[in-house]
Amino acid sequence: xxxxxxxxxxxxxxxxxxxxxxxxxxxxxxxxxxxxxxxxxxxxxxxxxxxxxxxxxxxxxxxxxxxxxxxxxxxxxxxxxxxxxxxxxxxxxxxxxxxxxxxxxxxxxxxxxxxxxxxxxxxxxxxxxxxxxxxxxxxxxxxxxxxxxxxxxxxxxxxxxxxxxxxxxxxxxxxxxxxxxxxxxxxxxxxxxxxxxxxxxxxxxxxxxxxxxxxxxxxxxxxxxxxxxxxxxxxxxxxxxxxxxxxxxxxxxxxxxxxxxxxxxxxxxxxxxxxxxxxxxxxxxxxxxxxxxxxxxxxxxxxxxxxxxxxxxxxxxxxxx
Amino acid sequence: xxxxxxxxxxxxxxxxxxxxxxxxxxxxxxxxxxxxxxxxxxxxxxxxxxxxxxxxxxxxxxxxxxxxxxxxxxxxxxxxxxxxxxxxxxxxxxxxxxxxxxxxxxxxxxxxxxxxxxxxxxxxxxxxxxxxxxxxxxxxxxxxxxxxxxxxxxxxxxxxxxxxxxxxxxxxxxxxxxxxxxxxxxxxxxxxxxxxxxxxxxxxxxxxxxxxxxxxxxxxxxxxxxxxxxxxxxxxxxxxxxxxxxxxxxxxxxxxxxxxxxxxxxxxxxxxxx
Numbered sequence: 158x159x160x161x162x163x164x165x166x167x168x169x170x171x172x173x174x175x176x177x178x179x180x181x182x183x184x185x186x187x188x189x190x191x192x193x194x195x196x197x198x199x200x201x202x203x204x205x206x207x208x209x210x211x212x213x214x215x216x217x218x219x220x221x222x223x224x225x226x227x228x229x230x231x232x233x234x235x236x237x238x239x240x241x242x243x244x245x246x247x248x249x250x251x252x253x254x255x256x257x258x259x260x261x262x263x264x265x266x267x268x269x270x271x272x273x274x275x276x277x278x279x280x281x282x283x284x285x286x287x288x289x290x291x292x293x294x295x296x297x298x299x300x301x302x303x304x305x306x307x308x309x310x311x312x313x314x315x316x317x318x319x320x321x322x323x324x325x326x327x328x329x330x331x332x333x334x335x336x337x338x339x340x341x342x343x344x345x346x347x348x349x350x351x352x353x354x355x356x357x358x359x360x361x362x363x364x365x366x367x368x369x370x371x372x373x374x375x376x377x378x379x380x381x382x383x384x385x386x387x388x389x390x391x392x393x394x395x396x397x398x399x400x401x402x403x404x405x406x407x408x409x410x411x412x413x414x415x416x417x418x419x420x421x422x423x424x425x426x427x428x429x430x431x432x433x434x435x436x437x438x439x440x441x442x443x444x445x446x447x448x449x450x451x452x453x454x455x456x457x458x459x460x461x462x463x464x465x466x467x468x469x470x471x472x473x474x475x476x477x478x
Numbered sequence: 479x480x481x482x483x484x485x486x487x488x489x490x491x492x493x494x495x496x497x498x499x500x501x502x503x504x505x506x507x508x509x510x511x512x513x514x515x516x517x518x519x520x521x522x523x524x525x526x527x528x529x530x531x532x533x534x535x536x537x538x539x540x541x542x543x544x545x546x547x548x549x550x551x552x553x554x555x556x557x558x559x560x561x562x563x564x565x566x567x568x569x570x571x572x573x574x575x576x577x578x579x580x581x582x583x584x585x586x587x588x589x590x591x592x593x594x595x596x597x598x599x600x601x602x603x604x605x606x607x608x609x610x611x612x613x614x615x616x617x618x619x620x621x622x623x624x625x626x627x628x629x630x631x632x633x634x635x636x637x638x639x640x641x642x643x644x645x646x647x648x649x650x651x652x653x654x655x656x657x658x659x660x661x662x663x664x665x666x667x668x669x670x671x672x673x674x675x676x677x678x679x680x681x682x683x684x685x686x687x688x689x690x691x692x693x694x695x696x697x698x699x700x701x702x703x704x705x706x707x708x709x710x711x712x713x714x715x716x717x718x719x720x721x722x723x724x725x726x727x728x729x730x731x732x733x734x735x736x737x738x739x740x741x742x743x744x745x746x747x748x749x750x751x752x
Contacts, residue, residue, distance in 0.1 A: 437609075
């Protein structure tokens, strides 16, 4: 297990290195960079532009810039935001909890609902229900969240006034759990509902398969009650593949969260990236993208290790992945 | 015959194909179907609800929503199709090279796939859109560059596993040449899953483009897409919800239809699955 974990951690590190190089090249090479924006200002003298380029290190070769960036990034210095004149690390890190809260609660909501519905669908073996789940799974992944989110805001915040019109807390009021939950409800349901039917489908298919296994028949013959059979004996095994699938969906979930954040004025990484890109704030964009990549790589690492921990049969470097 | 019976057993896929055909027809025939030119401004009929002036109402400068919707369908659907074609080509080629040549080629392709898959497509597309002057064609290239990974991974995996199947070994033992094995045994077996992945890519591309446009990073105005319509609808959403409801509905129907079609195709091509 330790060797497996060590190998996976090394792989994750290598992946982050490749990603950072790729991002750096994509962000630095194209024209229209920060110095170009200053140069486009007619009142900027060539000397002033050159001074700014030198100040930001933009006059050096790209690979040297990358080396400098990498050394600083590893030590926690992500540069300064061009537009906000403060450290990128601060700006990015203060947005992380909001995004984690939103993605976490959306994931929890969708998994809870999915496991519940999937278990019911598998237990009742109702064909119509199972067909409906299949169809809803496809519809769920087809809904544009920025559209459904806007409709939810319109219906529940503008017309009915049941929900706040966005943000993370009521302005002026102090922090209270109820207030936070109320603000969280809309974005959680909008983002989570994309996945509910999908998880339902996997749980149901997994349960249907596990319920045919010999050990279930043995347990049933030994007089284990049907509910215990389902929940204690079948569900844990049926849920194993779900770990991998959830891990694979993390990038999409984060992308969905970014859009949902913009709709619900949720102060997370998505809004920071949108604002940063609209003002061409390179270091901020780089910081957010790296943060997202770190989140995805860590999530994948966690699911790999969790999978191995739950199911020790998994080997390193299996055949043709 | 069996194919027809299977089709009848999949009413959802057939319905989806019908919806998609309608949308595509509407988009193709937009210049003849649209009651008014999509960009015709009429300041006497600003923000009229559906049914009063046009079937689906008018926007903040009096343009007909239905006409714009039909024309925007061309942009959205073509873009989705373009992205799917380019990324299947690119991903198929790179995946095949990785699976066939293995070694350092495989390592390089796999590293690129892993890296690209670790960052949300939408975030990277936003970055690209912020730094490149977007034209519809460039957007297709950008999105394809971000979407080829799934196909490449699929093709690579298929080739690696097919090479170990007994029927390939048998063909080799019978003295079939490498190109012949590739053309007769490998390619036909890889194509099925690639069709499915390609179909799903069309849907994904339409969704990503509309999210991009919604966030303000889409193709600039003269080219209309459904996402672009949603973006400009934001300001007036509370007073004129029809401006946002219909383009969103169009996206939902198109994307869901394509996804249903993909699922149907998957079951048609691989009756063992499920």
